[in-house]
Amino acid sequence: MKIVKYVFLIIGLALLGGAFYLYQNKQAFLDKAVKVQGTVTDLIASRSDKSTTYRPVVSYTTKDGKQIEFTSSVGSNPPSYHEGETVEIFYDPADPYDADINGFVSLWLAPLILGIIGTIFFLIGFLIILFGKMKQKKIEDLKFNGKSIITKFDHADLNYNYKVNGRSPYVIYSQWLNPATNELHLFKSENIWFDPNNFIPSEGIKVLIDPSNPKKYYMDISFLPKVSN
Template identity: 60%
Template sequence: MKLKPSIIFYMFAVIGSLLLAAALYLYQDKQAFFKKAEVVQGTVTELLRSRSDKSIMYRPVVEFETKSGKKAEFTSSVASNPASYNVGEKVEVLYDPVNPAKADINGFSALYLGPLILGIIGTVFILISFISILFRHLKQKKTKYLLDNGKRIVTKFENIQLNSDIKVNNRNPFQICSRWLNPNTNELHIFKSEDIWFDPTEFIKTEEIKVIIDPNDPKKYLMDTSFLPNLSR
């Protein structure tokens, strides 16, 4: 089942909001950990290798001694390539005094990279949703204005072309093109239809294509393609 674009845009907004909420929760969790954590020196004892997107990532294993003298070890939550640390390197460690196994390297990446990434991705999702919904709203507003106040003219069919600016699933939509000579200004205007996701050639039975223009600005227009069949979903 295919989803309508409007539903997809709202889904983007929901996903973006959830990601931002997760980023906020993770940030607050890190802040709570930071406030109660003890600070000690640790030593990188090993670099664990893992493969990610055809690249080798390195995650440091750190050993440290709590202030009560207990030995503890943890694997950093952040992996990188190249490795951010060397075996034997001294690092500052934050650990939970109640649960020393809950520890991490005292650095921006370990403490804030997760919330930052979630926050950026969430913001991008919301911006895409907002811009798309705003664009659709303005387009609907323009269409309503032209239907209520526009001037209907008859233009001459020119051709059918592919819109190379848009590609979905490796396909370009079709556009019907027509031309009209403004008798008042002697200017030639070329009009293009909205994107059509099937070849409309066989449905064009006449050289006349109706277009609704803004009388004050013919560059604002709406081509009447009501003669085309509705594409089944």
């Protein structure tokens, strides 16, 4: 997870940068483009294993009378256009084959998709980092203001709710009877990527709790050995 959060963040930023580049590129195209009417002359089918999409072939005449035909880079199913339909065209006067149908999907689909995917990747990475910072702050607050108690080891088991590369981490469980209230409190550790059962101290496990709310706690597992890289 230490690596994954930054990978997601970097991929997200790269995709957002790509989306911005495509947006700027398309906007520059529109600033110099000429608008004319065109006609859909054909629909080209693009087949894949699961679906078929149809891209319109459009014919139009430039302002200086040159006949141009181009195929849209965007396809859909069902087709967005039909043969014989009149459509509005933007084309680059310096390169008439550089043309697009005047429609939101034709003009902005690519930057929109990259922007959405980039935002998702960026938010995942950012939220992982943010939650990590918040968790670390909580631990630091408990170390500074919390009450240290010694809890009784209960058991250590695999956390099947969490998997990385098909592996589940271990979690240590302990308990503590509050002598002031006679309430039994249960605690669990952070994820541990090896079996900790042979390293549990016989004198008990230290847990830092918020005196006003024992549900806010941090189990100190610094007694466990470090895993070599």
